[in-house]
Amino acid sequence: xxxxxxxxxxxxxxxxxxxxxxxxxxxxxxxxxxxxxxxxxxxxxxxxxxxxxxxxxxxxxxxxxxxxxxxxxxxxxxxxxxxxxxxxxxxxxxxxxxxxxxxxxxxxxxxxxxxxxxxxxxxxxxxxxxxxxxxxxxxxxxxxxxxxxxxxxxxxxxxxxxxxxxxxxxxxxxxxxxxxxxxxxxxxxxxxxxxxxxxxxxxxxxxxxxxxxxxxxxxxxxxxxxxxxxxxxxxxxxxxxxxxxxxxxxxxxxxxxxxxxxxxxxxxxxxxxxxxxxxxxxxxxxxxxxxxxxxxxxxx
Amino acid sequence: xxxxxxxxxxxxxxxxxxxxxxxxxxxxxxxxxxxxxxxxxxxxxxxxxxxxxxxxxxxxxxxxxxxxxxxxxxxxxxxxxxxxxxxxxxxxxxxxxxxxxxxxxxxxxxxxxxxxxxxxxxxxxxxxxxxxxxxxxxxxxxxxxxxxxxxxxxxxxxxxxxxxxxxxxxxxxxxxxxxxxxxxxxxxxxxxxxxxxxxxxxxxxxxxxxxxxxxxxxxxxxxxxxxxxxxxxxxxxxxxxxxxxxxxxxxxxxxxxxxxxxxxxxxxxxxxxxxxxxxxxxxxxxxxxxxxxxxxxxxxxxxxxxxxxxxxxxxxxxxxxxxxxxxxxxxxxxxxxxxxxxxxxxxxxxxxxxxxxxxxxxxxxxxxxxxxxxxxxxxxxxxxxxxxxxxxxxxxxxxxxxxxxxxxxxxxxxxxxxxxxxxxxxxxxxxxxxxxxxxxxxxxxxxxxxxxxxxxxxxxxxxxxxxxxxxxxxxxxxxxxxxxxxxxxxxxxxxxxxxxxxxxxxxxxxxxxxxxxxxxxxxxxxxxxxxxxxxxxxxxxxxxxxxxxxxxxxxxxxxxxxxxxxxxxxxxxxxxxxxxxxxxxxxxxxxxxxxxxxxxxxx
Numbered sequence: 001x002x003x004x005x006x007x008x009x010x011x012x013x014x015x016x017x018x019x020x021x022x023x024x025x026x027x028x029x030x031x032x033x034x035x036x037x038x039x040x041x042x043x044x045x046x047x048x049x050x051x052x053x054x055x056x057x058x059x060x061x062x063x064x065x066x067x068x069x070x071x072x073x074x075x076x077x078x079x080x081x082x083x084x085x086x087x088x089x090x091x092x093x094x095x096x097x098x099x100x101x102x103x104x105x106x107x108x109x110x111x112x113x114x115x116x117x118x119x120x121x122x123x124x125x126x127x128x129x130x131x132x133x134x135x136x137x138x139x140x141x142x143x144x145x146x147x148x149x150x151x152x153x154x155x156x157x158x159x160x161x162x163x164x165x166x167x168x169x170x171x172x173x174x175x176x177x178x179x180x181x182x183x184x185x186x187x188x189x190x191x192x193x194x195x196x197x198x199x200x201x202x203x204x205x206x207x208x209x210x211x212x213x214x215x216x217x218x219x220x221x222x223x224x225x226x227x228x229x230x231x232x233x234x235x236x237x238x239x240x241x242x243x244x245x246x247x248x249x250x251x252x253x254x255x256x257x258x259x260x261x262x263x264x265x266x267x268x269x270x271x272x273x274x275x276x277x278x279x280x281x282x283x284x285x286x287x288x289x290x291x292x293x294x295x296x297x298x299x300x
Numbered sequence: 301x302x303x304x305x306x307x308x309x310x311x312x313x314x315x316x317x318x319x320x321x322x323x324x325x326x327x328x329x330x331x332x333x334x335x336x337x338x339x340x341x342x343x344x345x346x347x348x349x350x351x352x353x354x355x356x357x358x359x360x361x362x363x364x365x366x367x368x369x370x371x372x373x374x375x376x377x378x379x380x381x382x383x384x385x386x387x388x389x390x391x392x393x394x395x396x397x398x399x400x401x402x403x404x405x406x407x408x409x410x411x412x413x414x415x416x417x418x419x420x421x422x423x424x425x426x427x428x429x430x431x432x433x434x435x436x437x438x439x440x441x442x443x444x445x446x447x448x449x450x451x452x453x454x455x456x457x458x459x460x461x462x463x464x465x466x467x468x469x470x471x472x473x474x475x476x477x478x479x480x481x482x483x484x485x486x487x488x489x490x491x492x493x494x495x496x497x498x499x500x501x502x503x504x505x506x507x508x509x510x511x512x513x514x515x516x517x518x519x520x521x522x523x524x525x526x527x528x529x530x531x532x533x534x535x536x537x538x539x540x541x542x543x544x545x546x547x548x549x550x551x552x553x554x555x556x557x558x559x560x561x562x563x564x565x566x567x568x569x570x571x572x573x574x575x576x577x578x579x580x581x582x583x584x585x586x587x588x589x590x591x592x593x594x595x596x597x598x599x600x601x602x603x604x605x606x607x608x609x610x611x612x613x614x615x616x617x618x619x620x621x622x623x624x625x626x627x628x629x630x631x632x633x634x635x636x637x638x639x640x641x642x643x644x645x646x647x648x649x650x651x652x653x654x655x656x657x658x659x660x661x662x663x664x665x666x667x668x669x670x671x672x673x674x675x676x677x678x679x680x681x682x683x684x685x686x687x688x689x690x691x692x693x694x695x696x697x698x699x700x701x702x703x704x705x706x707x708x709x710x711x712x713x714x715x716x717x718x719x720x721x722x723x724x725x726x727x728x729x730x731x732x733x734x735x736x737x738x739x740x741x742x743x744x745x746x747x748x749x750x751x752x753x754x755x756x757x758x759x760x761x762x763x764x765x766x767x768x769x770x771x772x773x774x775x776x777x778x779x780x781x782x783x784x785x786x787x788x789x790x791x792x793x794x795x796x797x798x799x800x801x802x803x804x805x806x807x808x809x810x811x812x813x814x815x816x817x818x819x820x821x822x823x824x825x826x827x828x829x830x831x832x833x834x835x836x837x838x839x840x841x842x843x844x845x846x847x848x849x850x851x852x853x854x855x856x857x858x859x860x861x862x863x864x865x866x867x868x869x870x871x872x873x874x875x876x877x878x879x880x881x882x883x884x885x886x887x888x889x890x891x892x893x894x895x896x897x898x899x900x901x902x903x
Contacts, residue, residue: 008587010309019589020547023529027602054543054591055576056534085537161380170405188401188627188710190408190437191701193641197708211389213380224577 011220015048018208020192021171022052022155025206026059028196029153033089033126036061038073039244040228041157041209043080044217047226048208049155050084060087060134062125062151066117067097068104068246076229081135088135089145091125093117104248117246126151126203152198155206161213173205174198215267222260234258308386310513313407315434316416317424318396321447325416325485326379326392327357329506332492335381336360357485385511396426400675401627404433404713412441412513414506419458419482420451423466431466432677435473436625436715438697441513442470443479445506449498450484456500479509519586524551525614525691525699526606527643528561532591543574543591544606546644549698551611553592554583558609561600562689563616564840564866567609568594599864601839603645605689605699614689614699619652619720622702625677628711632672632704637685637808638712639705643698645688648808652683652720672712681720685811686841690716731848734822741826745852748828752786754895756825756853759887760846761834763860767876769834772860775880776887777832787830792817814842818849825853830895840866854894858887 008016025032034049034057036042049057063077081088096102096116103113124130132145158169170186172194187195198204209217221228234240239252257263314322330336340360348355379390393406407413413434417427434442444466452458459482470477481490482501489495490505504512529546533539553559553570560567573581574591584590592606607613626632632651640649657669657678672678693700693715704712749755759776761769773789780787792813817833824831835842843865847855859865860883861876872890874883 010307013587016547016587016589020529023545023589027530051576052545052589053532053534054539054541054545054574056537056539058534186402186405188713189405190703190710190713191698193703193710195708195710197639197705199708 011216011223014212014216015051015220017211018045018048019052021194021206021208022049024194024196025153025155025172025208026053029204031149031151032059032153032155033062033151034059034155035122035157036063036077037157037244038063038069038077038229039157040217040221040232041159041212043226043228044212044220045155045157045209046080046084046086047224057084057086059155060089062132062154063088063090064118064121064125065090065092066121066246067092068102068117068248070231070244070247070250072231073229073244078135078140080227082137082140085137086135089125089132090142091121091130091132093121093124094131096120110249113249126154150203152203153206154203155208157209158207159212159214159217160210169205169207169210170195171207171210172196173207175203175205176201215264218260218264218267222264228260232263307382308515309389310386310412310510310515311389311391311410312412312414312510312513313391313393313410313439314414314416315393315403315407315430316447317418317421317426317430318394320416320418320421320424320427321358321485322416323358323392324356325414325445325447325483325491325506326390327360328485328488328491329390330360330379330381331357332488333381333383333507335379383507383511388510400429400433401710403430404437404625404627407433407439408437410439411516412510413439413443414509415442415444415477416447417444417462417466419446419448419462422462423469427466428469429675431470431475432473433625435475436623436677436713438693438715440516442475442477443481443506443509443513444470444477445481445483447483447485449482449489450487454482454484454489454497456482456498459501478512479504481506481509519550519698520552522550522586523611523696524553524606524608525549525643525696526553526592527645527699528600528602528604528606529644530602531600541574541593542597543593545589545591546606547589548584548586549643550586550696551608552583552585553608559594559606560609560613561598561604561606562614563687564600564604565616566598566600566866568596568598571595597862599862603643603647605643605645612695614691614696615719616687616689617719617721618684618687618725619681619722620690621655621679621681621717621720622714623677623679623717624672624704624712624714626672626674626712628674628706628709630706630711631674632678632680632706632712634670640682640684640688640702641705641710642688642690642702646807647688648685648811649682649704651680653681655679655681679717680714683726685807690719692716692718727845727848731851745826745828749897752828753897754785754830755897756828757830757891757894758821758825758846758850758853758855759830759832759891760838760843760855760857761832761860762838762843762857762865762870763834763836763863763876765836767860768878768880769836769860772858772874772878772880772883772887773832773834776884779884779888780830785830786828787832788824790817790820790824790831790833792820792833811842811845814838814845815849818846821846821850821853825850830891837863839864840869843869856887856891856894858890 034045036046046057046061080086093116101107101116103110125132128148128150133142134145136143160169170189172189174187174195195204231241231244234256238254238256240255240257241250242253244250255266257266314326316322331341344359345355348359381388381390391406391410393403415427415430417423446459446462449459463480481504482498483490483506485491489497490501492505492507494501494505526546526548528544532543532545555570555572557570558567559570570592572593573584574593575581605614634651637648637650640647654669654672657672657676659676691700700716702714703710761773763769777787777789821831843857857870858872858874859870860874872886874886
């Protein structure tokens with residue numbers, strides 16, 4: 001590969017910074033995990049981990065299964081987990097599901113449903129006080145995980161351009177004992193030195209994708225040929241998902257983009273260049289547009 | 301792979317005193333360049349109408365409720381917009397002094413800065429402080445906007461007065477701004493285009509000034525610096541490569557280049573450049589996060605800087621002189637350990653000397669202080685617990701600056717002005733003091749040696765975990781004891797150095813432990829004993845500490861298996877799995893030379 005002038009391209013520079021952050025996290029946190037939502041961003045994050053660790057992913061991948069995920073997402077998750085030999089773990093709010101405290105079943109509103117099935121499940125799965133299910137690669141089945149130690153470092157695929165509150169995140173962002181985020185008092189970050197020291201009981205969220213835009217993500221998927229779930233592509237009915245979530249609260253957008261390069265074209269000059277990416281996500285609108293209430297509470 | 305669609309990107313920070321109109325300027329830039337999502341402007345305007353408050357462009361940025369309530373920016377927010385020339389990430393940095401650490405975080409990511417000054421209020425405390433911080437952070441591209449010109453009737457003399465005064469200040473701290481622009485962010489004057497309200501100003505608009513900022517030249521021409529972030533070996537995944545991972549901060553390196561790691565001084569040669577899902581490469585250049593395999597098997601810890609043998613090399617010292625700014629809630633004080641992070645090295649550090657402290661808003665007021673308070677800037681000498689490798693910031697910025705961690709938080713940032721090579725280290729001071737305060741026994745070491753028929757010594761068995769160090773140590777003790785020698789096995793394990801503590805505390809605990817061991821060793825060898833001990837994972841510098849504390853008695857170092865020690869430090873190397881009896885024989889042969897009585901003892 002020849003590089004003119006030895007200057008990194010934009011994607012190379014983004015990749016180098018993300019890899020640097022992932023390695024810092026791996027060096028400093030003994031109990032490290034990565035959240036994998038199966039969406040395009042955290043799948044790019046997973047790919048970047050394989051870049052950082054030369055083909056390996058040396059920490060568990062955690063998925064929060066609300067039971068309302070589009071079924072193809074779970075199939076895709078387990079397929080990649082097997083192919084890439086991933087240490088795959090999922091958690092779930094069994095109690096809320098058993099008591100039918102969900103929006104689709106009519107018991108609670110959208111925001112409460114998100115809080116119960118996502119935020120609560122996430123909080124307790126990370127803390128290790130709710131059961132974690134880990135894939136046994138010999139049988140291909142999930143089993144109760146014997147490791148119940150809390151994760152002290154959690155890698156997340158949040159991007160600054162997604163919405164207001166995410167634009168204020170640090171690369172390394174501490175959460176207190178209650179997973180709360182003190183936005184007014186965040187640690188300084190300078191010269192690629194991050195907050196890697198933390199008091200017992202607290203944990204740190206790591207955001208390697210902070211500087212990436214939606215377009216960068218798709219350009220990188222195209223360049224690296226990353227296998228991405230086909231819900232993002234038009235299957236012939238003129239619709240595709242732009243952002244993935246639970247099926248009762250996520251709507252596809254009108255688009256005839258059938259593959260990655262068509263999505264890149266669409267974002268570059270086309271119809272979505274001025275419409276928010278999460279516009280298909282109903283819960284954002286109930287949170288005053290900022291996602292802030294959910295995020296303070298541990299939502300990713 | 302350069303994409304033909306690829307556009308240049310630049311991070312620009314907007315700084316200035318609180319209320320001087322930074323957020324308004326950004327809101328206006330977004331609105332006037334068509335960067336807002338559809339309907340956003342209308343939504344915010346409608347919201348203002350509903351709440352019966354006048355619309356402001358700053359509201360476009362204040363996504364967080366806290367900020368809307370207080371009407372000030374608390375933390376840096378990033379927003380994205382494009383000009384015809386390139387893509388920008390605009391960082392809105394808070395102006396309030398209380399949020400200096402947030403301002404620094406935003407500005408440290410930027411390649412260029414716009415400093416905003418209110419024409420009506422003039423130059424304020426933070427206008428100067430922020431200017432000073434820009435110079436500290438090494439930001440060279442700077443444009444000054446004199447805002448709210450509408451409030452002073454667009455008068456040129458107001459603008460010229462501020463320009464003259466502020467230029468003089470910036471000159472003192474070596475900043476030469478590219479532009480001074482009179483603007484009104486609220487009215488949109490000189491933002492995307494020049495305005496008829498100020499026909500006396502015919503130079504760049506803010507948008508033009510942004511496009512005129514120059515990207516930094518690639519750092520590939522500089523000396524090669526590769527701070528080792530980590531060393532990977534994924535043996536469990538059937539991967540035998542031993543990869544030195546990190547980011548090339550400056551310079552280039554190629555397969556076959558001779559390299560040296562500092563501070564350890566170990567050398568090797570680049571065997572391969574490693575990567576995943578890339579074409580094979582035989583060189584790496586500045587900015588790349590990459591990894592290397594080496595020709596020889598060497599042991600170093602993360603944090604060392606890999607350099608080319610042919611290049612000018614960084615300094616290695618335990619002391620350096622620096623400029624520092626402090627953001628911590630608690631002041632920076634003497635006689636306290638902090639954690640120094642410099643490139644990928646983490647090491648305990650203390651202040652050796654506070655040379656001067658100044659308030660960055662009033663550069664003239666230099667005070668004689670015994671501590672560095674929050675928001676102070678100071679010139680200090682620091683002393684690290686172990687030697688570190690670094691450059692002077694003027695030569696290589698990436699390895700010439702550091703942060704200090706206090707109580708889990710990054711509390712200060714600094715740039716290194718020069719190394720200090722001082723023979724008077726705290727260890728030497730300590731040994732000298734110990735000698736002065738030590739009331740010596742009337743029985744001399746020579747008398748004891750004659751009586752016991754051997755000199756005293758310390759035998760250190762070094763090596764990785766579980767290589768049988770203790771078993772050999774005890775077998776050696778038994779053999780010497782049976783021969784009637786005065787011997788003692790000291791089983792003070794360094795397992796007290798727990799895994800659970802942070803990396804800094806680990807280094808601190810380890811050095812504490814070595815010092816404790818050294819003091820015990822000094823007493824016991826002074827009493828004429830042969831002292832035997834084993835240490836897991838000891839490094840060259842720790843052995844040096846141990847040796848100087850044990851002096852004048854000799855120290856014999858036996859390494860079991862390879863543990864990364866410099867061969868000059870080691871008296872005897874044994875293989876892992878050696879029979880204890882055979883090991884004892886070997887060690888005794890070496891020990892006899894160390895403890896055997898000199899001929900003059902017989903006289």
